[in-house]
Amino acid sequence: MGAGHHHRLYLPGDSVVHRLPPQCKLLAVLAFAVVVVATPRERFWAFAGYAVLLLAVAVVARVPPGYVARRMAIELPFVVFAFLIPIIGMGERTTVLGLSLSVPGLWAAWNILAKATLGVIASVLLAATTEPRVILIGAQRLRLPSLLVQIAMFMLRYLDVIVDEMRRMRVARESRGFAARDFRQIPVIARSAGALFIRSYERGERVHLAMLSRGYSGQMPIIQDISASARQWSAALALPAVALAVLGLAL
Amino acid sequence: MTSVHSLEVKQLAYAYPDGTQALFGVDLSIARGERVALLGPNGAGKTTLVMHLNGILTAGHGSVAVAGTPVRKDTLKEIRQRVGLVFQDPDDQLFMPTVRDDVAFGPANAGLRGEELDRVVKDALDRVGMLEAADRPPHHLSFGQRRRVAVATVLAMAPEILVLDEPSSNLDPAARRELAEILRSLEVTVLMVTHDLPYALELCERSLILSGGVIAADGPTRELLADTELLAAHRLELPYGFAIPAV
Amino acid sequence: MTSVHSLEVKQLAYAYPDGTQALFGVDLSIARGERVALLGPNGAGKTTLVMHLNGILTAGHGSVAVAGTPVRKDTLKEIRQRVGLVFQDPDDQLFMPTVRDDVAFGPANAGLRGEELDRVVKDALDRVGMLEAADRPPHHLSFGQRRRVAVATVLAMAPEILVLDEPSSNLDPAARRELAEILRSLEVTVLMVTHDLPYALELCERSLILSGGVIAADGPTRELLADTELLAAHRLELPYGFAIPAV
Amino acid sequence: MHVPDGFFNAVTSISAGAVAAAGVAVCLRGARRELDDRTAPMAGLVAAFIFAVQMLNFPVAAGTSGHLLGGALAAILVGPYTGVLCMAVVLLVQAVFFADGGLTALGVNISIMGIVTVLVGWGIFRLVTRVTRSRGGITAAAFLAALVSVPASALVFSVLFAIGGTAPIDPMAVAAAMGGVHVLIGVGEGAITAVTVGSVLAVRPDLVYGARGLARPLILRGAEGESTTVGVPEPVVATRRLKPFLLGGVGVTLVLAGLVSFFASSSPDGLEAVAENKGFLGQASDHHFGAWALADYGEVGGIPVGVAGIIGVGLVLLIAGAVAYAARGRNKIKV
Ligand SMILES: Nc1ncnc2c1ncn2[C@@H]1O[C@H](COP(=O)(O)OP(=O)(O)OP(=O)(O)O)[C@@H](O)[C@H]1O
Numbered sequence A: 001m002g003a004g005h006h007h008r009l010y011l012p013g014d015s016v017v018h019r020l021p022p023q024c025k026l027l028a029v030l031a032f033a034v035v036v037v038a039t040p041r042e043r044f045w046a047f048a049g050y051a052v053l054l055l056a057v058a059v060v061a062r063v064p065p066g067y068v069a070r071r072m073a074i075e076l077p078f079v080v081f082a083f084l085i086p087i088i089g090m091g092e093r094t095t096v097l098g099l100s101l102s103v104p105g106l107w108a109a110w111n112i113l114a115k116a117t118l119g120v121i122a123s124v125l126l127a128a129t130t131e132p133r134v135i136l137i138g139a140q141r142l143r144l145p146s147l148l149v150q151i152a153m154f155m156l157r158y159l160d161v162i163v164d165e166m167r168r169m170r171v172a173r174e175s176r177g178f179a180a181r182d183f184r185q186i187p188v189i190a191r192s193a194g195a196l197f198i199r200s201y202e203r204g205e206r207v208h209l210a211m212l213s214r215g216y217s218g219q220m221p222i223i224q225d226i227s228a229s230a231r232q233w234s235a236a237l238a239l240p241a242v243a244l245a246v247l248g249l250a251l
Numbered sequence B, C: 001m002t003s004v005h006s007l008e009v010k011q012l013a014y015a016y017p018d019g020t021q022a023l024f025g026v027d028l029s030i031a032r033g034e035r036v037a038l039l040g041p042n043g044a045g046k047t048t049l050v051m052h053l054n055g056i057l058t059a060g061h062g063s064v065a066v067a068g069t070p071v072r073k074d075t076l077k078e079i080r081q082r083v084g085l086v087f088q089d090p091d092d093q094l095f096m097p098t099v100r101d102d103v104a105f106g107p108a109n110a111g112l113r114g115e116e117l118d119r120v121v122k123d124a125l126d127r128v129g130m131l132e133a134a135d136r137p138p139h140h141l142s143f144g145q146r147r148r149v150a151v152a153t154v155l156a157m158a159p160e161i162l163v164l165d166e167p168s169s170n171l172d173p174a175a176r177r178e179l180a181e182i183l184r185s186l187e188v189t190v191l192m193v194t195h196d197l198p199y200a201l202e203l204c205e206r207s208l209i210l211s212g213g214v215i216a217a218d219g220p221t222r223e224l225l226a227d228t229e230l231l232a233a234h235r236l237e238l239p240y241g242f243a244i245p246a247v
Numbered sequence D: 001m002h003v004p005d006g007f008f009n010a011v012t013s014i015s016a017g018a019v020a021a022a023g024v025a026v027c028l029r030g031a032r033r034e035l036d037d038r039t040a041p042m043a044g045l046v047a048a049f050i051f052a053v054q055m056l057n058f059p060v061a062a063g064t065s066g067h068l069l070g071g072a073l074a075a076i077l078v079g080p081y082t083g084v085l086c087m088a089v090v091l092l093v094q095a096v097f098f099a100d101g102g103l104t105a106l107g108v109n110i111s112i113m114g115i116v117t118v119l120v121g122w123g124i125f126r127l128v129t130r131v132t133r134s135r136g137g138i139t140a141a142a143f144l145a146a147l148v149s150v151p152a153s154a155l156v157f158s159v160l161f162a163i164g165g166t167a168p169i170d171p172m173a174v175a176a177a178m179g180g181v182h183v184l185i186g187v188g189e190g191a192i193t194a195v196t197v198g199s200v201l202a203v204r205p206d207l208v209y210g211a212r213g214l215a216r217p218l219i220l221r222g223a224e225g226e227s228t229t230v231g232v233p234e235p236v237v238a239t240r241r242l243k244p245f246l247l248g249g250v251g252v253t254l255v256l257a258g259l260v261s262f263f264a265s266s267s268p269d270g271l272e273a274v275a276e277n278k279g280f281l282g283q284a285s286d287h288h289f290g291a292w293a294l295a296d297y298g299e300v301g302g303i304p305v306g307v308a309g310i311i312g313v314g315l316v317l318l319i320a321g322a323v324a325y326a327a328r329g330r331n332k333i334k335v
């Protein structure tokens, strides 16, 4: 589940976007999200402009559209919610195709859908062009407290351990004739879920001990360092800058 | 029935999802009741081969058959009841909260209940000398103790074919001998992966050498182990101080 | 300096958090440059003892000193630079995304960078014959390959004292011999836990038997292994076909 | 429940961001004392576990399903400060790597799903375990703590929604719907938390932060087989951390309430102060919370942005300073 998950997040490649230092990309995406969210909802053209911008990034980075579309499934629950807003919303109402809809509700639905979608696409593009570990190194360079970065690093690392333990346990169960067919097997799964926690915890603990015995003292050694040149910064920040320009035009 | 091999592997090739190909066309067949050792250097593909024998990995090419039944999705249940697999890493094998539960898991899946289940579990644990640990969590045992429990979980299922991936590693010398006695006392087909050549000689009449993903030699253990050149070509050698005993 | 022991353990007792007591007062001392084997049955407490030697576990009672420095919270950093520990389970040892990063972890923590770091990493991997695997993820290697990388991670740190927990298990016979050669070529103190008595005899002048959480015997390996009764009392025995070679 | 971009108005997002940053800053100090050098690995492991189980959806009622939030579980296993950090990291990773939850809504998400669940969960856990410290008692406490933490979180969400939601829906309806579903989800959360804590307690009681300090004496065996018993050195048990934590919690809640309601009346729409934003952003990155704060202050949309930001940052510093001061004082007395 998870690890497979986070390995598939990253699409290896060698585009300009891939090569940008992570801290530049992180800040660019963040600034872009800020501009998007700050855009008044009635400026339709601005949103269209943002979408074109993201499309351009995707093309340059060679991230296939199908991939982005699949990753956007994360947004589904809110899409459903957005469609509900006009129906259950309050305020002045209008009739569309025989349905009585709330006008402020329609506006709100559009606002949430547009902004959330653009935010999701931007994040997806970031994750697709940057290895998770590298994103964290970038975050550290942006002075995210190092304890948080480390927790996140260990989290990614242990996600592998947990998923690995889950896989081992599943293989072991199945090779002894177990098949999870219906709810009657739930107790078995539940009991092994309890064991899973302790197993992963203890394996994590042992791995930690291994790190300690090789001189770990609370800081990951920086085996490769990433610094960004002014050119790389300006390349990355072009995204929010152009977005800002688009916003200016739309206003 | 005599013509049906216990295990029959034909032209088996397999590559891991990351692209590493481990098997390049393995052929072997083992008759009912035979005890065969599978030897070979680290990374030869022994574990990969063994994982195909009860369908944990699915052949990329070629076929695997157990007692005449091909290993396929729809036959998996039957295959897994016939083939008992002791993993190289005991942590891969043990997953329940207590040793007793773990050993009981297989037989319980096969339908055993109550007293009979108890008897089977006790018996299996007794054989590997781990009866007192029955109520401890498996992951709190020493490595060698875990390996013993792993063997017990498979013995409890009374499989027709026993496949063991380096069963003697991490066992203390007495446990190593006791395991040999257990294996000799069972009237089942045995395929044992091992780096312990004297152990192979002691237990198995016949040996296979797997090297670089293909079978490089197949013959009586005594003859293979006497062929120093063959051994050396596959990173095998008899340990210091060991001499093949006269029959 | 001659009077300072490399390792000195006094009255060491330890219980695991779940209440299982594993060590009941262990005393031992090892001189600088000695190679000592630690033998004993499964569950004797060997791994538990070894984990105290670089402060992974903290003595419940008694004391541990390395080259005269007591193992304490404030000395841990120094101790861990002196003592290199190869775990019994390689999965516990390897944690970085690639083999290269994993081997580099220790030296990088010690401050090595750039070319020198590269050279150390390459050298260590080459010694265990795993140089071609440098860019693969450790958890995608075969068990024996992982054990070799585990050994490399420790060699790369060039410790003064090398503690190995069953280093030869799961190694192919050639790798087992190569490891012996590496250990012999290093001028460091070695404590090696093993169930492979011929290997102990080959490598270590002196042996200790740990049984039931206390040291049961301590003497020249050759003499201990000749004492069949002593061995039998602690589930040890020489393997079939092995004879202690004349000097 | 991961809130996406554009769901709350700017002021709410900024205020929640300030609260989240303050909470995390306080916890960064506190966590080091909870687990020493094990902090990062253990917190990482718990975060990974929570992340993994969050992906297991369980059906709740007709058509809706819920998943574990995990705040109470984290607090009980690694302590409240580290618990908040775990949750913050989980949410951060979800937002940045999985696009689950908007970047500009990170503050809201951390406040609601991290700080509130941990605070409520830990508070209830401590209250119950004060009465009983048996193994059963601890398991029951874990159940209750997790059960209550979920609707509490939903409640705070509803309040925030009433104040700063961008959708014109009757707040009472939201509260009712959220509350109903989340009581049910809470039962699931309680069950999973109790089973996990129970099974950890059975074999590794030392791992449960909320239940530390029970070790038996050791036995020594001599050469002749005679045995003597020796005491175990007292483990350094961390207890009575409740007060500073609760104080911090109360403070954080006050800020949340204060800030949000203070600005709730001013209209949040329209962009009129780009320059101001820029100034603010520059200021924030010099600030020692670094990019973290930046992420939280991300949603910049209203006139009062500069003001809100400055007040927010000021309050954050005040709280962080006060709590740090209180904590330091305690440390001195102890060591
Ligand atoms: N999960 C995996 N993903 C990718 N490659 C793998 C994986 N497991 C093993 N391999 C590779 O496949 C080859 C065969 O591995 P296998 O585990 O079958 O070897 P083995 O003969 O059992 O070795 P050993 O004696 O060390 O246990 C090796 O090159 C190994 O690196």
Ligand SMILES: Nc1ncnc2c1ncn2[C@@H]1O[C@H](COP(=O)(O)OP(=O)(O)OP(=O)(O)O)[C@@H](O)[C@H]1O
Residues within 6 Å of the ligand: B139, B140, B141, B142, B143, B144, B145, B170, B172, C016, C017, C018, C020, C021, C022, C040, C041, C042, C043, C044, C045, C046, C047, C048, C049, C088
């Ligand atoms: N994590 C743990 N929790 C509780 N008990 C443990 C744990 N690990 C080991 N033990 C117990 O402590 C005792 C000593 O274990 P240890 O691992 O030191 O044995 P060992 O001598 O290394 O054995 P082996 O040769 O099998 O590796 C055993 O009885 C074992 O069951």
Ligand SMILES: [Mg+2]
Residues within 6 Å of the ligand: B046, B047, B048, B088, B165, C142, C143, C144
């Ligand atoms: Mg193998």
Ligand SMILES: [Mg+2]
Residues within 6 Å of the ligand: B142, B143, B144, C046, C047, C048, C088, C165
């Ligand atoms: Mg051991």
